[in-house]
Amino acid sequence: MRYPKTRTLAVVAATLLAAGCGADDAAAPSGAPASAGGSADPKVNVAYLSYAYTDYVQAEEEGLKEAVGAGGSVRVFNANFDAQKLLKDCQDAVSSGRYNAIVLAPVDPATGKPCVAAAAAKDIPVVTVETVVGDDPNALEPQVDGVVGAVAITPDRNAEPLLQLLQQACADVNPCKVIGEVAAPSDPLTARVVERVKEMPNVELVQTISTGYDPAAVAKAFPDALSANPDAHVFLSIADSQALAVVPALEAAGKTDQVKLIGNGGSRLGAKAVADGVLFGSAGNWPRQMGAKAGQMLQQAVRGETIEQPGVDALALAQPLTLTKETVGEFKPEWGAERSGG
Known part of the structure; x- marks a missing residue:
């Protein structure tokens, strides 16, 4: 479910996230390496590349933080519904060396592909939320190399x-x-x-x-x-x-x-x-659970574990x-x- 900049929280976030700053800038690592350098339990440092920053995305962020734990970090990049800005944010996150995992909520399914390609070139796993990346908007299973999972609502x-x-x-x-x-x-x-x-x-x-x-x-x-x-x-x-x-x-x-x-x-x-x-x-809709599920997938991917269910229907997470x-x-x-x- 998508809620643009008309949301009050998104207006506040637009100020906080100006000039490419993340919504969780204080919690993000400052020049820290992307992984724990051979640790048996590498920390998960997530760049969350989002179409916008709204109260819905904030709930996803909360679930994501909970999943990666106190040892990891989450920083949200707000594209403000601009596909080109989302790609630039992605390229900056990938080249920074600060992140070993990406959550991607693209502006639309097609425009997420270049970001996934950039992440894949650096062996950074990507989980998409809300929507998928690929030619078929109704396919939950990963369609593009580099995407290791999706927690999405298909049309x-x-x-x-x-x-x-x-x-x-x-x-x-x-x-x-x-x-x-x-x-x-x-x-x-x-x-x-x-x-x-x-x-x-x-x-x-x-x-x-x-x-x-x-x-x-x-x-x-x-x-x-x-x-x-x-x-x-x-x-x-x-x-x-x-x-x-x-x-x-x-x-x-x-x-x-x-x-x-x-x-x-x-x-x-x-x-x-x-x-x-x-x-x-x-x-x-259950955005906090969506973020948590995405974080769990990325933990598995960073540890080299198999993700048993890479395509998750976000509307089946709870009832009614x-x-x-x-x-x-x-x-x-x-x-x-x-x-x-x-």
């Missing part, structure tokens, strides 16, 4: 819980008119959901809005979409924060009871909104996956701010 897998929630929301309506959302028409993760919605027999996708994961953008676009489709039944969003950003428009139109809202990500804010009945549902008012009480959110008043 098809991401769509499954959202379609289940949509089916529930549309159970008593035929046709069920849906306003959909994508980050961008070319974004494989969110565009795949819309493609699958079109295949549902009782659902009519009346409009799709493109918002770049920006709550301000969806808040601006949604009133026009609602005006053009006054009989819409569901807004199928790409993130909890996006879904909640349209609540004022629904209130102004007097349609809070008519239009059901489906978010994604299982944030603390989203889980609270589901429990309160503001959101019809959301899909669970589909969050509704009936199931959200069993869910433990791992990221995001608490909702005001919660």
Whole structure:
């Protein structure tokens, strides 16, 4: 699940990470060698090369730190959704000699390849998180030499819980008119959901809005979409924060009871909104566990051990996956701010 610079934490991080500084700069080794020089238990010093630094990525970082232990280190590099900056950060990390492991969350599956190649040339193992690196965005097993593992959410897998929630929301309506959302028409993760919605027999996708994961953008676009489709039944969003950003428009139109809202990500804010009945549902994500799993893989790789399961479905790390008012009480959110008043 991806949350761009509109997140408050990401704005703070943009300042902290300026000029290539990592989010965990103080904890990173200062000129330390990449390995323990023949130690039976080499320390794992991780460069986490991320598309951005958000509260979701922060949770991954926390899990990663826990996995590598007090003897290791983690430094996050923030590319701020710039594929070229991510590649430069990768090249700098590889050439520095300070890191013997890389976690990579690329801007998209294709643009991660040059980074993996640079790491492979120095025998630095790479584990990808959130998305994969390679030509097939739905393949969890490593596709590129140098990638030793992936803890990812593939487009098809991401769509499954959202379609289940949509089916529930549309159970008593035929046709069920849906306003959909994508980050961008070319974004494989969110565009795949819309493609699958079109295949549902009782659902009519009346409009799709493109918002770049920006709550301000969806808040601006949604009133026009609602005006053009006054009989819409569901807004199928790409993130909890996006879904909640349209609540004022629904209130102004007097349609809070008519239009059901489906978010994604299982944030603390989203889980609270589901429990309160503001959101019809959301899909669970577990970024802290994702980071921990990536760290465990890198520990094995640095020690020369075999990684038995190199492709991990990040949506199978815990339960429940589909969050509704009936199931959200069993869910433990791992990221995001608490909702005001919660």
